Amino acid sequence: MTASPTTSPTTARPTTADGVGTSPPRPDGTLKVAGEFAFASDLWMDDMLWGVTLRSPHPHARITGIDLTEALATPGVFAVLTHEDVPGEKHYGLEHQDQPVLAIDRVRYQGEPVALVAADHPEVARQAAKRIRVDYDVLAPIVDAERALLPDTPHLHEGGNLVRHVRVRTGDPSPRAEVVVCGDFEVGMQDQAFLGPEAGLAVPDGEGGIDLWVATQWLHVDQRQVCSALGLPPDQVRLRLAGVGGAFGGREDLSMHVHGCLLAQHTGKPVKMVYNREESFFGHVHRHPARMHYEYGADRSGQLVYARATIHLDGGAYASSTPAVVGNAGTMGLGPYDIPNIQVDCFGAYTNNPPCGAMRGFGSVQTAFAVEATMDLLAAELGLDPVEIRVRNGFREGSRAPTGQVIDAPAPVAELVEKLRDLPLPAPADVAGPLDLRHLPGGVANSTHGEGVRRGVGYAVAYKNVAFSEGFDDFSTARVRVSVVGGQPVTTVHTAAAEVGQGLVTVEQQICRTELGIERVVVAPQDTSVGSAGSSSASRQTYVTGGAVKAACESVRRLLLTSAATRLGREVDGLWLGPGGAVLDEGGEVTISLVDLLGDDHVEDTVEWRHRPTYPIDEETGQGDAHVQYAFAAHRAVVDVDVDLGLVKVVELACVQDVGRAMNPQAVVGQIQGGSAQGLGLALMEEIQVVDGRITNPSFTDYLIPTILDVPPMPIEVLEHADPHAPYGLRGVGEAPTISSGPAVAAAVRAATGLALPRVPIRPADITAPTSE
Amino acid sequence: MRITLTVNGEEHRADDVWEGESLLFVLRERLGLPGSKNACEQGECGSCTVYLDGVTCCACLVAAGQADGREVVTVEGLGTADELHPVQQAFLEAGAVQCGFCTPGLLVATHDLLAREPDPDDAQVREALSGNLCRCTGYEKILDAVRLAAGRQR
Ligand code: FES
Numbered sequence: 045m046t047a048s049p050t051t052s053p054t055t056a057r058p059t060t061a062d063g064v065g066t067s068p069p070r071p072d073g074t075l076k077v078a079g080e081f082a083f084a085s086d087l088w089m090d091d092m093l094w095g096v097t098l099r100s101p102h103p104h105a106r107i108t109g110i111d112l113t114e115a116l117a118t119p120g121v122f123a124v125l126t127h128e129d130v131p132g133e134k135h136y137g138l139e140h141q142d143q144p145v146l147a148i149d150r151v152r153y154q155g156e157p158v159a160l161v162a163a164d165h166p167e168v169a170r171q172a173a174k175r176i177r178v179d180y181d182v183l184a185p186i187v188d189a190e191r192a193l194l195p196d197t198p199h200l201h202e203g204g205n206l207v208r209h210v211r212v213r214t215g216d217p218s219p220r221a222e223v224v225v226c227g228d229f230e231v232g233m234q235d236q237a238f239l240g241p242e243a244g245l246a247v248p249d250g251e252g253g254i255d256l257w258v259a260t261q262w263l264h265v266d267q268r269q270v271c272s273a274l275g276l277p278p279d280q281v282r283l284r285l286a287g288v289g290g291a292f293g294g295r296e297d298l299s300m301h302v303h304g305c306l307l308a309q310h311t312g313k314p315v316k317m318v319y320n321r322e323e324s325f326f327g328h329v330h331r332h333p334a335r336m337h338y339e340y341g342a343d344r345s346g347q348l349v350y351a352r353a354t355i356h357l358d359g360g361a362y363a364s365s366t367p368a369v370v371g372n373a374g375t376m377g378l379g380p381y382d383i384p385n386i387q388v389d390c391f392g393a394y395t396n397n398p399p400c401g402a403m404r405g406f407g408s409v410q411t412a413f414a415v416e417a418t419m420d421l422l423a424a425e426l427g428l429d430p431v432e433i434r435v436r437n438g439f440r441e442g443s444r445a446p447t448g449q450v451i452d453a454p455a456p457v458a459e460l461v462e463k464l465r466d467l468p469l470p471a472p473a474d475v476a477g478p479l480d481l482r483h484l485p486g487g488v489a490n491s492t493h494g495e496g497v498r499r500g501v502g503y504a505v506a507y508k509n510v511a512f513s514e515g516f517d518d519f520s521t522a523r524v525r526v527s528v529v530g531g532q533p534v535t536t537v538h539t540a541a542a543e544v545g546q547g548l549v550t551v552e553q554q555i556c557r558t559e560l561g562i563e564r565v566v567v568a569p570q571d572t573s574v575g576s577a578g579s580s581s582a583s584r585q586t587y588v589t590g591g592a593v594k595a596a597c598e599s600v601r602r603l604l605l606t607s608a609a610t611r612l613g614r615e616v617d618g619l620w621l622g623p624g625g626a627v628l629d630e631g632g633e634v635t636i637s638l639v640d641l642l643g644d645d646h647v648e649d650t651v652e653w654r655h656r657p658t659y660p661i662d663e664e665t666g667q668g669d670a671h672v673q674y675a676f677a678a679h680r681a682v683v684d685v686d687v688d689l690g691l692v693k694v695v696e697l698a699c700v701q702d703v704g705r706a707m708n709p710q711a712v713v714g715q716i717q718g719g720s721a722q723g724l725g726l727a728l729m730e731e732i733q734v735v736d737g738r739i740t741n742p743s744f745t746d747y748l749i750p751t752i753l754d755v756p757p758m759p760i761e762v763l764e765h766a767d768p769h770a771p772y773g774l775r776g777v778g779e780a781p782t783i784s785s786g787p788a789v790a791a792a793v794r795a796a797t798g799l800a801l802p803r804v805p806i807r808p809a810d811i812t813a814p815t816s817e
Numbered sequence: 818m819r820i821t822l823t824v825n826g827e828e829h830r831a832d833d834v835w836e837g838e839s840l841l842f843v844l845r846e847r848l849g850l851p852g853s854k855n856a857c858e859q860g861e862c863g864s865c866t867v868y869l870d871g872v873t874c875c876a877c878l879v880a881a882g883q884a885d886g887r888e889v890v891t892v893e894g895l896g897t898a899d900e901l902h903p904v905q906q907a908f909l910e911a912g913a914v915q916c917g918f919c920t921p922g923l924l925v926a927t928h929d930l931l932a933r934e935p936d937p938d939d940a941q942v943r944e945a946l947s948g949n950l951c952r953c954t955g956y957e958k959i960l961d962a963v964r965l966a967a968g969r970q971r
Pocket residue numbers: 854855856857858859860861862863864865866875876877878
């Protein structure tokens with residue numbers, strides 16, 4: 045059956061336990077705590093080989109020769125491959141096909157894959173890779189995004205170094221305001237730093253096709269790119285989701301996918317590839333570093349009159365999702381504030397720095413640092429407090445975004461910040477009891493006894509589009525089946541939607557229970573044998589795949605009730621699915637059980653579901669209904685800063701977020717806290733340091749992510765202002781908390797120190813030896 | 818080289834072990850016990866935390882030869898999917914598991930903490946778990962899980 049109804053003549057009546065709005069345990073949780081869940085790096089097969097990648101040591105060079113002789117002669121080596129062994133398209137990419145599967149005659153970033161080795165032990169493969177001789181003619185790297193766009197800078201790609209320029213223009217082009225503030229801001233390069241390394245297992249099927257188990261965010265977009273590189277049709281390249289140890293955008297691009305398949309095809313054996321941590325830093329895209337100039341004008345009451353912003357994003361060597369990131373940063377780069385006169389220019393550039401692409405918050409993280417700092421400057425200039433300036437200017441339902449789009453759903457910016465202000469503050473350090481070094485900046489390092497410690501409080505608001513924008517055909521597919529197993533009705537839900545840790549599999553079960561009243565729900569393994577679900581990114585998966593599962597359930601429910609009506613010789617009207625798998629009549633009496641109705645048969649439907657359409661923006665003005673839904677959150681950070689040593693201790697990080705409908709309250713809070721910690725990391729410690737195009741800290745020793753000592757208590761308040769256009773009224777959750785937590789922390793550090801601190805992460809030296817003020 | 822070790826109460830032998838291999842590699846790739854995770858293999862993340870002769874350590878930092886003749890307990894030795902240890906149960910219920918990659922290491926570290934200090938305060942928990950990175954949860958629910966497990970074990 046392949047009917048695709050989007051509405052159903054019958055409606056759900058909430059009945060079963062563990063449905064939408066509750067927090068049942070994750071179906072994959074038991075295996076995960078038992079250590080029995082198979083992550084991608086855990087895959088194993090008899091007789092499998094290990095694949096490794098040889099990467100470029102240079103950010104920019106010409107390749108003048110490759111000699112494989114010695115590598116091939118290494119005992120235990122089964123294959124050594126270069127670009128010549130790529131049978132299909134030699135380039136791939138999410139939006140532009142500009143990235144070579146293996147470098148051809150030029151490398152554009154340090155770490156670019158050049159050759160592959162398969163061997164019977166990972167160490168043998170690594171040794172052999174070292175014996176591949178690559179001759180490079182080293183070129184000067186282009187390492188500055190603004191300079192990359194100057195007319196006389198050499199081009200890294202045909203067509204120049206501009207990936208995309210978004211212009212947004214509305215209102216008076218030369219407005220005047222009573223109060224004007226401006227600033228230059230900078231955000232460093234952040235890494236997703238998911239814990240599960242890139243990994244996969246490619247298994248040749250002996251007939252020219254291949255099965256690939258891989259940790260990813262979007263099986264079908266990978267499949268498309270793998271097929272094109274291998275020159276195979278989709279039915280010969282089957283992708284299956286291997287356990288994913290976090291993603292945060294870092295698995296949207298291909299990593300080992302094509303490489304593993306090439307090695308498997310050449311050797312005829314299963315090939316496993318697992319990146320180590322260093323290679324992981326080279327093997328995925330990062331968050332775009334940004335340089336931003338902002339100017340806001342307001343009247344004396346604090347009402348915004350105009351905004352100007354110029355944003356430069358460094359896309360690195362290949363486009364990846366830079367066009368979409370530029371779209372987001374450009375169209376949403378002024379935050380959730382009503383501004384009548386607007387002039388925004390957002391540029392994404394190619395450089396020889398590491399490629400940048402998707403990361404949680406996608407373009408809004410960078411701009412939020414500039415927007416929220418500028419709002420604080422304005423508040424200070426006017427003598428208003430940071431909450432008040434946001435209350436006066438914050439979006440509400442009916443506001444117009446800079447794109448001209450009317451926000452036709454709740455947009456409770458004022459409520460978010462007012463609720464934060466009303467939360468009790470943590471006790472001041474000096475009355476919190478006897479001095480406990482563990483709670484001071486620097487902790488037990490015993491670096492201070494509290495002499496130079498100052499406290500600060502800061503606020504920030506997050507604003508982010510949910511799902512894909514600008515006219516993208518954004519859909520998901522779900523197959524739902526009801527059958528009888530062991531004398532009990534069971535719902536099976538099958539999608540290609542990647543569970544990356546966020547808990548989608550739990551929500552799919554909850555939706556099925558709510559719609560069909562059947563307690564037992566099996567989530568089938570995710571693979572490409574069912575239609576695309578789109579990406580587990582952009583906070584879209586609960587919305588879009590959730591919408592598809594709901595629609596498929598509605599169809600299956602209608603089919604079940606119609607079948608029951610036929611069997612009973614009555615009208616379908618008035619019949620409904622009660623708890624425990626019974627068809628009930630108007631009076632709630634059981635007419636027939638699903639077990640009797642189905643017998644050995646099953647009822648199934650597959651549904652493709654889309655959210656309402658979005659539209660491209662006008663090239664000259666940036667106007668258009670580009671986005672489908674917006675997420676809003678706000679943070680209040682309280683910090684203690686040791687101004688002598690430049691050390692910061694976050695004392696508390698509170699968040700209020702509107703989630704429309706909390707589908708799984710426990711998971712929602714978990715997403716908010718996890719996202720908040722990542723924003724805290726960007727504010728204070730997380731940066732891939734790139735010097736002359738080279739990463740100097742590709743390890744967890746030097747790239748610091750917050751530990752349990754760095755993350756403070758995080759009180760959360762969740763609002764549920766239903767979005768009338770979304771399934772169940774829900775709103776994407778995952779990204780917003782990463783957007784506002786960092787600016788709130790930065791604002792708190794500014795409040796504590798009185799310094800401008802225009803750059804994040806804030807380094808100790810920025811506090812002890814500030815370059816400004 | 819050949820090494821023999823007891824893992825989760827069972828004796829194991831591994832042949833042809835290359836000197837450079839870590840205990841983590843032997844557990845995961847030779848003995849079929851992938852529960853201990855390989856997030857950094859540099860001793861920085863704690864995902865590979867195991868007991869070695871009763872003391873927790875990072876299995877990625879232990880050379881295979883060093884483990885010869887010794888006793889190892891991994892996450893698989895705490896409890897199974899059919900019979901979870903109270904610490905595992907608490908992580909599950911508290912929502913402390915998202916992607917779950919950090920979970921095995923955190924479980925062993927928590928198990929060890931509660932064995933030494935059955936009623937830890939938050940500062941003690943933070944100190945004990947500071948060697949275990951988690952990228953997903955922001956740690957709040959991990960703290961909840963430890964509190965829950967401690968409460969139940971009392
Ligand atoms: S894998 Fe051993 S500490 Fe990270």
